[in-house]
Amino acid sequence: xxxxDEEANRLTGRLSxxxxxxxxxxxxxxxxxxxxxxxxxxxxxxxxADLTRALGGLKGPIMKVAQLLATIPExxxxxxxxxxxxLQSEAPPMGPAFVKRRMMAELGPxxxxxxxxxxxxxxxxxxxxxxxxxxAHDGARLACKLQYxxxxxxxxxxxxxxxxLFALHRRMDPVIDTREIIKEISARVREELDYRRxxxxxxxxxxxxxxxxxxxxxDVHADLSTGRLLTLSWxxxxxxxxxxxxxxxxxxxxATAMFRAWWHPFTSVGVIHGDxxxxxxxxxxxxxxxxxxxxxxxxxxxxxxxxxxxxxxxxYKGLEINDEARVVHAYETWGFRNLKRDLIDVLNxxxxxxxxxxxxxxxxxxxxxxxxxxxxxxxxxxxHQALKEKGPITIPQEFVLMDRAAIGLGGVFLxxxxxxxxxxxxxEEIERFxxxxxxxxQDAALGSVGLQAA
Numbered sequence: 001x002x003x004x005d006e007e008a009n010r011l012t013g014r015l016s017x018x019x020x021x022x023x024x025x026x027x028x029x030x031x032x033x034x035x036x037x038x039x040x041x042x043x044x045x046x047x048x049a050d051l052t053r054a055l056g057g058l059k060g061p062i063m064k065v066a067q068l069l070a071t072i073p074e075x076x077x078x079x080x081x082x083x084x085x086x087l088q089s090e091a092p093p094m095g096p097a098f099v100k101r102r103m104m105a106e107l108g109p110x111x112x113x114x115x116x117x118x119x120x121x122x123x124x125x126x127x128x129x130x131x132x133x134x135x136a137h138d139g140a141r142l143a144c145k146l147q148y149x150x151x152x153x154x155x156x157x158x159x160x161x162x163x164x165l166f167a168l169h170r171r172m173d174p175v176i177d178t179r180e181i182i183k184e185i186s187a188r189v190r191e192e193l194d195y196r197r198x199x200x201x202x203x204x205x206x207x208x209x210x211x212x213x214x215x216x217x218x219d220v221h222a223d224l225s226t227g228r229l230l231t232l233s234w235x236x237x238x239x240x241x242x243x244x245x246x247x248x249x250x251x252x253x254x255a256t257a258m259f260r261a262w263w264h265p266f267t268s269v270g271v272i273h274g275d276x277x278x279x280x281x282x283x284x285x286x287x288x289x290x291x292x293x294x295x296x297x298x299x300x301x302x303x304x305x306x307x308x309x310x311x312x313x314x315x316y317k318g319l320e321i322n323d324e325a326r327v328v329h330a331y332e333t334w335g336f337r338n339l340k341r342d343l344i345d346v347l348n349x350x351x352x353x354x355x356x357x358x359x360x361x362x363x364x365x366x367x368x369x370x371x372x373x374x375x376x377x378x379x380x381x382x383x384h385q386a387l388k389e390k391g392p393i394t395i396p397q398e399f400v401l402m403d404r405a406a407i408g409l410g411g412v413f414l415x416x417x418x419x420x421x422x423x424x425x426x427x428e429e430i431e432r433f434x435x436x437x438x439x440x441x442q443d444a445a446l447g448s449v450g451l452q453a454a
Contacts, residue, residue, distance in 0.1 A: 093130050094148065096120035102146055106229040114224060118144070126279075128192055128299070133234065141234035142221060151193055151228075159186045177394040180335075184400040188274060192299035195230040201298035202232060203449040205273075208265045214257035214292035216284055235294040237282025243290055244415055250290050254283060255418030257292040259425050262409055267429045269445045270309050270438060270453075274401040275300035276408035278415070302401045303446070303453060306439045307333055312402070313430050319348070319355055327351075335396025342390040346383055353379040354406050357422040366413040366422065375410045 094102065099120045103111045112118060115134045122130040129147040136142055148154075159182075166182045191197055199220045206217040218232035225231045243254060258281070265271045273280070273295065280297040283290045311333035318326030324344075331339055331347060339347075352359075353376065357366050367375060387393055413420075446453060 093122045093125040094146075099132070099146065102149065103229070106146070106226045107224070115142075129228075134231070136221070136224075140221075142224070143218065143232050143234045144224070145195070145230040145232070147193070147195065147228040155189055155193060159189070177392055180395055180397040181400050184397040188300050188302065188401065194227060195225065196227050197451075198230055198298045198301075199225055200449040200451050201271075201301040204269075204271065204301075204445060204451065205265060205295060205298060207445060207448065208269055208271070209261065209295075212260055212264065214253065215261045216292065216294045218294070218296070235282065235284065235296065237284045237294045238290075240278045240281050240283060240293075240412070241415065243283055244417065246290065248417075248419065251416040252418050252420055254290060254293060255413050255416050255420055256425065258409065258412055259420075259422070260429075261293060261295055262405065263426065263429045266304070266312075267309060267433060268438065269442045270304040270306055272302050272304070272402065272405050273298070273300070274302045274405050276405050276412060278412065281412075300401075303442075303451065304398060304402075305453065306435055306442060308398055308402075309433075309438060310435050313433055315351060316355055316358065316426075316430070319351060320359055334399050336399075337394065340390075343393060346386045346390055346393075349386070350379060350383050354403075358426040359423065361421065361423040363419050363421050365417070365419055366410050370414060372411040372414040375414055376407045 099122075103118075107114055116137045116139070117135040119133045121132075123133050123143075124131040126145075128151055129145050132144045132146060134142040134144050163182055166178045199222065202217060202220050206219070209215045209217055216235055218235050221231040221233070240254070243250060258276075262273060262276065265273070275297065280295070282294045282296065283292070284294050285291055311330040314326050314333070315330035317323065318330060327348065328339060328344060331344070336347070357364060370378075442453060
């Protein structure tokens with residue numbers, strides 16, 4: 001196939017994608033609008049299932065965005081959230097011939113000579129790319145993440161259609177203004193296209209977690225990486241869910257590793273791993289038993305200004321000692337506006353749910369009697385119902401991924417059935433917090449890998 005023919009096929013593929021995504025999203029939107037206009041019942045379960053089946057056939061960012069949305073409580077109707085959570089990053093892989101063309105585009109015509117071995121069949125297929133096993137000439141085992149073609153065009157097509165769906169949602173249910181939510185998710189998904197940035201994220205985490213024995217971070221092989229190819233060291237591990245029936249001590253060790261992998265980078269340099277679903281972690285062995293976690297994916301990483309970290313701690317301390325002024329200051333620092341007494345009470349319902357385990361100085365589960373996929377649903381529904389009377393409210397952009405990651409992390413703890421003193425774990429992380437020191441550490445850490453603060 002000539003380059004011109006291939007480009008024509010790619011253009012045809014982009015146009016086809018716009019049409020398919022547009023038809024699916026517009027069809028769901030039309031059903032919702034018609035039900036609202038004519039006053040008849042809307043079969044949301046059927047529409048959600050139909051939309052999920054349609055999206056599941058499209059590899060790429062719409063799957064990533066759908067999964068992100070599904071884990072933010074009350075952003076979508078529960079029928080849609082439940083269906084979208086079923087989407088898995090199991091897109092049809094690129095075949096060997098296509099992989100060869102893509103690798104040639106990234107590393108040049110002699111790309112195969114750069115490796116001792118490269119497996120052209122993927123070890124895993126995800127929403128934006130696929131992972132191949134390889135071996136370096138020095139014997140190092142590698143994981144090469146190769147981005148699917150035309151992902152930038154696909155991202156823009158999918159985001160444009162999701163903005164239409166969100167706009168309709170705002171008209172149907174104006175209680176929560178979702179404009180900042182879609183802005184944040186769009187920014188993060190666009191960043192995930194830049195594998196050079198992801199390489200910097202991985203290097204940042206390697207430095208921050210260098211002294212944490214429970215968490216392993218892969219090395220970056222910069223000479224075998226580009227903007228659309230990321231080569232990391234291969235970390236052996238087993239799936240997290242294969243350990244949910246192991247002894248409690250092991251499950252608690254893995255949960256502690258997850259807690260530190262998430263909270264330590266946030267409190268020390270202001271970064272979070274914003275996509276804490278189980279596929280982004282594996283469990284490594286140490287002396288013949290599970291020893292900790294491998295942190296695998298660094299695409300969805302959020303850098304926060306130090307003032308935001310201070311506000312997270314201010315809210316915790318304010319709730320702990322019932323200091324209302326400190327609580328309100330924290331919300332305002334995050335970006336919440338026009339906070340009246342009744343709105344503050346509503347926000348506190350959610351805050352006490354998120355912070356509840358961290359305020360309770362005892363060994364406990366993260367939540368009793370709650371299924372992992374339902375973590376936060378009941379409390380989010382209560383907040384949503386209250387906002388119908390007290391709202392509306394705009395969710396600040398910086399709050400979105402923080403909240404979403406906290407929910408995802410809680411779900412992991414529930415899967416593991418962990419029983420920990422979350423209060424002590426959290427206070428170990430914040431006891432030495434200083435705004436000036438975090439600012440200095442963040443500047444140094446980001447500067448060392450070539451990243452800039454938000």
